[in-house]
Amino acid sequence: MGDMRNTTIVVAITLALATTAACGKKKVATGPQPPPVEEPAAVTPTPPPPAERVEDRTPVAQPLAEDGISNKSLDDLNRDSPLKPVFFPLDSAELDDSGRAIATANAAVLKKYTTWGVTIEGHCDERGTAEYNLALGERRAVAVKTYLSSLGVSADRIRTVSYGKEFPFDMGHSEDAWAKNRRGHFVITSK
Amino acid sequence: MSRKEILWRLTSIAVALAGVVAAPALTKAARQGQQPSAISTVISSDSAGTPPRYAVPDFVALTPDASDVAKTLGQVLWDDLNFEREFYMIPRDTYTSIPVARAPEQIAFDRWRELGADAVVFGTVQRTGNEVRVQVRLFSVRSRASVFAKEYSGSANNPRLYAHTVSDEIHDQQRGLKGVARTKLAWISDRDGVRLGDTVENRQVKEVYYGDYDGANQRRVTVGRRLNLNPSWSPDARALAYTTFRPNPDIFVSLIYQGVLQNPTKGVGTNYLPVFSPDGKQIAFMSGRDGNPEIYAMNVDGSNLRRLTNHPAGDSSPTWSPSGLQIAFTSDRTGKAQIYLMNSADGSGVSRLTVNESEADRPTWSPAPFNEIAYSASTGRYDIKVLEVSTGNVRQLTFGEGTNESPAWAPGGRHLAFTSTRAAGGRTQIFTIGRDGRGLRQITRDGNNQTPAWSN
Numbered sequence: 001m002g003d004m005r006n007t008t009i010v011v012a013i014t015l016a017l018a019t020t021a022a023c024g025k026k027k028v029a030t031g032p033q034p035p036p037v038e039e040p041a042a043v044t045p046t047p048p049p050p051a052e053r054v055e056d057r058t059p060v061a062q063p064l065a066e067d068g069i070s071n072k073s074l075d076d077l078n079r080d081s082p083l084k085p086v087f088f089p090l091d092s093a094e095l096d097d098s099g100r101a102i103a104t105a106n107a108a109v110l111k112k113y114t115t116w117g118v119t120i121e122g123h124c125d126e127r128g129t130a131e132y133n134l135a136l137g138e139r140r141a142v143a144v145k146t147y148l149s150s151l152g153v154s155a156d157r158i159r160t161v162s163y164g165k166e167f168p169f170d171m172g173h174s175e176d177a178w179a180k181n182r183r184g185h186f187v188i189t190s191k
Numbered sequence: 192m193s194r195k196e197i198l199w200r201l202t203s204i205a206v207a208l209a210g211v212v213a214a215p216a217l218t219k220a221a222r223q224g225q226q227p228s229a230i231s232t233v234i235s236s237d238s239a240g241t242p243p244r245y246a247v248p249d250f251v252a253l254t255p256d257a258s259d260v261a262k263t264l265g266q267v268l269w270d271d272l273n274f275e276r277e278f279y280m281i282p283r284d285t286y287t288s289i290p291v292a293r294a295p296e297q298i299a300f301d302r303w304r305e306l307g308a309d310a311v312v313f314g315t316v317q318r319t320g321n322e323v324r325v326q327v328r329l330f331s332v333r334s335r336a337s338v339f340a341k342e343y344s345g346s347a348n349n350p351r352l353y354a355h356t357v358s359d360e361i362h363d364q365q366r367g368l369k370g371v372a373r374t375k376l377a378w379i380s381d382r383d384g385v386r387l388g389d390t391v392e393n394r395q396v397k398e399v400y401y402g403d404y405d406g407a408n409q410r411r412v413t414v415g416r417r418l419n420l421n422p423s424w425s426p427d428a429r430a431l432a433y434t435t436f437r438p439n440p441d442i443f444v445s446l447i448y449q450g451v452l453q454n455p456t457k458g459v460g461t462n463y464l465p466v467f468s469p470d471g472k473q474i475a476f477m478s479g480r481d482g483n484p485e486i487y488a489m490n491v492d493g494s495n496l497r498r499l500t501n502h503p504a505g506d507s508s509p510t511w512s513p514s515g516l517q518i519a520f521t522s523d524r525t526g527k528a529q530i531y532l533m534n535s536a537d538g539s540g541v542s543r544l545t546v547n548e549s550e551a552d553r554p555t556w557s558p559a560p561f562n563e564i565a566y567s568a569s570t571g572r573y574d575i576k577v578l579e580v581s582t583g584n585v586r587q588l589t590f591g592e593g594t595n596e597s598p599a600w601a602p603g604g605r606h607l608a609f610t611s612t613r614a615a616g617g618r619t620q621i622f623t624i625g626r627d628g629r630g631l632r633q634i635t636r637d638g639n640n641q642t643p644a645w646s647n
Contacts, residue, residue, distance in 0.1 A: 075391055078390075078391045079391045091523075091527075093505075119438070128528070128550075128552070129528075129550075129552040129553055129567045129573060129596050129597070130420075130553075130596060130597060130610070130641060130642060131421070131464060131507055131508045131521065131552055131553045131567075131596075131597065131642075132505075132507060132508070132521060132523075132528045132550075132552040132553075134420070134463050134464065134477070134484075134507060135477060135484040135505035135506070135507035135508075135521070135523075136505060136523075138461060138463075138477075138479045138483075138484045138505070139483065139484060139505050142479060142482060142483065146482075159439065160461065160479065161436065161438060161439060161440055161461060162440070162461065162463070162479070163418070163436075164420075166397070166418060166420070167392065167394045167418075169392070187390070
């Protein structure tokens with residue numbers, strides 16, 4: 001009996017740590033039964049307080065929430081997405097170093113959640129014409145898709161669309177705003 | 192021409208329409224009746240080289256309930272004639288001192304002469320229920336002769352259309368040109384303020400709208416609460432092609448008077464920027480279906496699909512030449528967007544058209560008789576320029592008031608519509624302008640409106 005309790009605790013702690021590490025700054029939702037895992041900052045594997053609380057209870061074997069991502073709705077997932085936008089230089093559809101780093105991290109997430117389907121939206125800042133930006137956004141989206149495919153994410157899971165300059169994320173007219181609007185934006189469409 | 196002759200002429204061309212017809216209609220006999228038959232049918236100015244001076248007073252209401260229609264007709268006809276800039280239109284507020292004529296024989300020709308008028312319009316409106324009967328005569332002030340006399344009848348639902356019809360027929364008879372008063376503009380608008388569903392981002396629905404060339408009678412075409420872009424008119428002005436994001440961007444053809452929606456690209460790949468060929472049988476468009484934005488053409492039903500460009504750069508914004516044998520398009524194959532030309536049959540014969548622009552996009556080939564391509568040129572922001580294809584000469588129509596994009600030619604090539612942010616409030620609106628850069632008019636005011644297309 002005592003052994004069983006200890007095992008449960010160890011499993012819970014291990015999972016909690018693994019999840020925290022894997023998800024970076026993702027907030028992890030509470031599962032049905034076991035301990036609420038706190039905040040992103042816990043990247044440093046420090047004292048897992050949940051252990052004590054579990055000790056107070058009668059241990060019952062229940063499935064653990066895998067990581068707090070799988071059971072989110074698509075809207076919730078996209079609102080605070082584990083897939084980060086890939087930003088582009090002005091009038092360019094080529095991934096730069098930071099773009100490749102972000103795309104690589106996104107590829108890792110997609111390889112973990114193999115059932116997810118995503119749409120990569122190509123967006124542009126307001127400085128080009130509406131029509132030209134449709135072509136540029138298309139090339140941006142395709143460039144991100146191509147890079148993900150090269151990292152082993154199946155192309156079947158990725159759709160692309162260009163929104164040109166129709167849907168800016170930042171409505172401003174500054175360099176900062178434009179930089180935010182030149183992106184390959186990930187939307188999780190199925191899971 | 193005596194009064195008796197006028198009456199005879201009117202009677203001979205009068206059309207009594209059976210039933211309610213939305214548009215003013217004319218019989219073949221009526222059209223034939225207006226063939227220039229005498230040397231004096233064209234009214235000219237006193238002094239050579241200046242346009243004839245026209246006056247259009249209020250139409251006369253022959254029945255009390257026709258007064259609203261009568262007022263509308265006079266103002267709209269004056270506006271229509273003014274738009275084409277073929278005549279000098281004497282301002283209507285200067286007519287007040289001239290006695291109102293209730294019948295042609297009461298027209299105070301001497302007084303119109305004093306005002307400098309060469310031509311004066313006399314019109315009447317009679318209303319019976321929702322039916323109107325409109326008679327219009329154009330008099331030469333010098334000869335006091337009627338050179339144009341017609342009757343129109345039909346529904347009172349859209350009185351502006353009678354004025355538009357008269358304007359087009361006067362331009363045809365007096366100037367031998369096809370007026371645009373009965374043409375339509377189409378564009379996209381976010382005026383409904385509806386948030387796009389299925390996304391956590393704050394995005395507005397953009398629907399396809401159309402309205403009269405002067406901005407009256409604006410109507411929504413699409414109802415799907417989605418993003419729609421880049422409408423293009425079929426040559427018969429009965430269909431609009433555009434891209435709808437469902438959310439995959441795909442080309443739809445809406446037969447707007449029949450309520451029929453077709454989908455020639457059938458969801459294959461991403462499809463944007465459709466444009467009808469001049470014969471209405473084909474649509475050229477941009478697609479990413481083969482992994483890169485390229486130009487394709489297909490029959491309107493989606494058959495006979497062919498790829499016209501093959502270049503790792505982006506190729507976009509196709510536009511057909513008036514003959515349909517060539518397509519101009521945008522490509523950034525040199526690093527920056529420029530305008531190129533190719534044969535529409537197979538994409539062969541590619542040559543670059545713009546050579547002195549840092550960036551150029553959205554070419555739009557004018558209809559005959561002009562052989563010109565309008566485009567958006569980078570000038571810090573964007574301005575509308577026109578390139579004469581045969582000479583390569585370029586002229587600029589807008590000069591840095593806001594950013595100006597997406598030019599679209601009127602039929603006949605004498606005017607363009609375009610998108611501009613010049614209006615107060617910084618919103619994007621549709622404007623029209625003459626091919627010489629004069630005569631600017633704002634067409635839309637509600638929400639943001641962009642990417643106009645001008646119907647035949």
